[in-house]
Amino acid sequence: MAPKYKLIYFNLRGLGEPIRFLFLYGGIAFEDNRIEYSDWPKVKHSYPFPQLPILEVDGKPFPQGASIARYVAKQVGLTGKDDFEAMDIDSIVDTIVDLRIALKDFYCESDESVKQKKKDIAMKETVPSMLSKLDARVKENGGYFVGGKLTWADVYFSAYHANINQFAGENVIGKYPQLKALVDKVEAIPAIKAWVEKRPVTDF
Known part of the structure; x- marks a missing residue:
């Protein structure tokens, strides 16, 4: 059962x-x-x-x-064909978690002056660096993060992308064509x- x-x-x-x-x-x-x-x-x-x-x-x-x-x-x-691939997938998910933390850190900050400083650092340094590297990974792997096929890293990112955009205050994912295409593929699953x-x- x-x-x-x-x-x-x-x-x-x-x-x-x-x-x-x-x-x-x-x-x-x-x-x-x-x-x-x-x-x-x-x-x-x-x-x-x-x-x-x-x-x-x-x-x-x-x-x-x-x-x-x-x-x-x-x-x-969706966890990969072996332990090596599983570790690769986990590393992408952990990077997405780090991205989420960086965005939420300023989004939830109550002190407006501190919030703006945190946002400036995140949006000028942390977020572009992470997203550009994730975008490159998708391009290198045939439209997915790992192994040229759908894994839970792709699903995890796609499920969380709306929050990334919301915390950023703009359609930041739309600036990265590989990531945008990945989200579209996952969200097209019936x-x-x-x-x-x-x-x-x-x-x-």
Whole structure:
């Protein structure tokens, strides 16, 4: 009997969206359980760590978004043909996580003067450097990040690209044609396309 999956995350795309995309790609049923921020303080200490996302597998909770995404990717055959390829894929995902952190660091900063300084550094140095290197990787690998084929790194990036644009305050991904083409390919996968067209409208 297949495991019963319950994804617990805020009512956002955020770190939950790559996991949702992977489940959808694989045609794996899951419960998309969304928690409002106002309810989170009342329930957070009932989980292994006071953070989301959480994936419950037959009722057992597991934290950490990238680890959950990697697990689902294994279930749907997107982790690579061997350990070397898996490491290569993981390195791309970790780079995407670093990019997210750099963007969110200024996006969530409450002090406007500090925020602008952080944004200037991120948008003039960190973000262009990372995105240009990721764009080059896609070009070198036949339209994908690793091995000339779809892996969970491609799905992870595509699921998160809208947040990257939102945090940047512009369509920054559109400046990188290889990355834009990759996102278009992933979002053209029928199950993912249908989800993007109907998913809840959220802040980010």
